[in-house]
Amino acid sequence: MPVLSRTRIFPDIPASTATHTPLSIIDCKSAPHPPAAAVWFYHDGPACTVDQLTTSLRKTLNAYPQLSGQLHWATYNPHGDHTERFQRVTLSYGTPDDPGVELIVATTSQELSPLTVEPPEGFWASILPIEEFLNSTPLLALNNGEDSETGLPCVAVQITILPDQGIAIAVKICHALADAQSLLQFTHDWASTNRAMFTGTPLPALSPVFDPAALDRAAAGNIDAPHPDPAILELARDLPLHRYDTWASAVGSTIMFPAAAAPQNTAPVGPPPPWANWDPNAPVSYYLLNFSAPEIKAMWTEASATSRVSHLDAMLAHLWRLIIRARALEGEHHLDLACGFRARLDPPLPPSFLGSPSTSAAATTTLADADASTQALGHLAAAIRTSLSAFTSKTIPALLHEMAFDASPLRVSNVFLGAHNTACASWLRLGIQDVDFGAGRPAYVEPILPYNVDGVFRVAEATGNHNHAARWYDGSVTVSLFLRDDVMQKLLRDPDLRKYRK
Incomplete structure (x- = not known):
């Protein structure tokens, strides 16, 4: 160009x-x-x-x-x-x-x-x-x-x-x-x-x-003290999120951080990232899936029959289930969900607060649960809701306290990819289709995600679905999905992909 x-x-x-x-x-x-x-x-x-x-x-x-x-x-x-x-x-x-x-x-x-x-x-x-x-x-x-x-x-x-x-x-x-x-x-x-x-x-x-200091002021306890508060740490460590110690990954990894990055007297703070589960050289496909408002409503109707969940919980559960079925691997499967802090703090941060006040909540299930013919959607949606609901005005300050005492902010990773892990984020209700420079609304919008990375998806309002409706799920939604080529092919052939189409 x-x-x-x-x-x-x-x-x-x-x-x-x-x-x-x-x-x-x-x-x-x-x-x-x-x-x-x-x-x-x-x-x-x-x-x-x-x-x-x-x-x-x-x-x-x-x-x-x-x-x-x-x-x-x-x-x-x-x-x-x-x-x-x-x-x-x-x-x-x-x-x-x-x-x-x-x-x-x-x-x-x-x-x-x-x-x-x-x-x-x-x-x-x-x-x-x-x-x-x-x-x-x-x-x-x-x-x-x-x-x-x-x-x-x-x-x-x-x-x-x-x-x-x-x-x-x-x-x-x-x-x-x-x-x-x-x-x-x-x-x-x-x-x-x-x-x-x-x-x-x-x-x-x-x-x-x-x-930025407003977010640090929201942390529990005294984050300028020489050592963290054990009681606050205990509350933080009960939260459902991954704590992969990247400094512990230098030995025996297919991809590794330099061993010199970790001080010799530093004890591990979590498991190393499971590098063996991720082949970064495998070819990755990028597909855009559109779901209509009736499909989203049908997902929610089924999922909410067994649990109190949101429309977004139900749609994320449907996608996660399809990915797990396409991968067809035994053992645990993890979904890392972007979880924002602005509205969850007390007092809340304003919507116009700049920065990246969020983390990734982790939901976990198994192939057997995802492959079940009945109640699978409700089970996965409930796991998502339980994970996100754990991040409250009481627990987030404890998490900020824990993070403030990390040996390095870059040491602990709350997200990983690979065959057993998936990461997702929602761009809903941000007005992505309503950005008007004076030439009218956009003809097409492309939110950018890391390309060629297996196991990432993002949801946003579809082109033509503008934010005048009070509820995002009254319009269509686009899912940007990145998966290994073979997994993507299996997912698109899954008869349950369009199970909720009428």
Whole structure:
């Protein structure tokens, strides 16, 4: 794809003073994760010219000055407070050395029209050249948890001009600064600013909340003490989540962290990741599944006959069951579910709170339970509901206390992939289909997940399903599914895939 230009964008109003903000412990844990990213495709219009979008991006960054700053590892101080422990992350902005937001302008021969013709039940998304619309260079700051070169941005934006009067707008943000909700918050604010500038109406009052310390203040006990509180740790360790010790994985692993990464006097804090269960070189397929509102209702009706579960619990259970059946492996199977903290804390964090305040809750079952002809859906949905319900305003502060005392935020992984593990996230109710820069709603949207990774899926409203209905399940939903080629083929042939179609 020809790149026409690369520039660094800064706020329209420069910061008057330098700011150095330690990130929360939960944001530090997100540093090596893939960035939060999505691509929106539009039919071109005068509101979406490159010059117009660039100007509105600068205006939007006035409310998000931290996004043009520099992420870096904090100086380690063994006698300092919790923000100075090993591998904590700090964001500096408002300095002459700010890297800015990377803005890429490109062209492509890919037309918009094929992306907007979507079969009603799904299609092979592997054929879509989505990665072209979100350039892999430059790397973002602290990419993959490494000590990246100073000057790498926290945010990259790509505007791609399509040959059939279409335009693609892609945004990716370091996960330490933004989960899906924060990504959508920023993109909606940019879009509303662009609309206002184009129409000559007053600019919207943007009110993002960037206060990482608020999340640390929600932790139980004294996280600046020399040692954790045993009673609080006991409460945290009762939570259903995986604690894979990546420092314990250097010996006997098919993929390993350097042995030197683990101090010799550090005892294991959990089992090593089960690398033997994951073949990272196996070919992976990407498929988009669409489920209609009647299908989702039928899933919930069956699942809720035996347990009090939500519509989302039921749909996730249906997908998890299909994956387990397609893998056909004995032993335990695990589903790691993205679990947000904003609304679960007391007092809750506002929806506009920026960062990655979440973890992954773990649900566990077996092939026998998933393959049962009766009550399997209800059983799996109940396991999902039980796992998510354990994360409350009492237990999350205990978990934050535990994390604050980790030898490194990157040491314990709450998620793993492979033949017995699946990871999922919901982008529902975030308004992903409602991002309007002035050219109307998008013709197609692609939330970005790590490609070529077995055992990941994400659910979001389908194209054309906008958020005017009070309930997301009153419209259709799209599932982005990544599985090993052979497993995907088996899943798509499973007669239970469309069991709830009427």
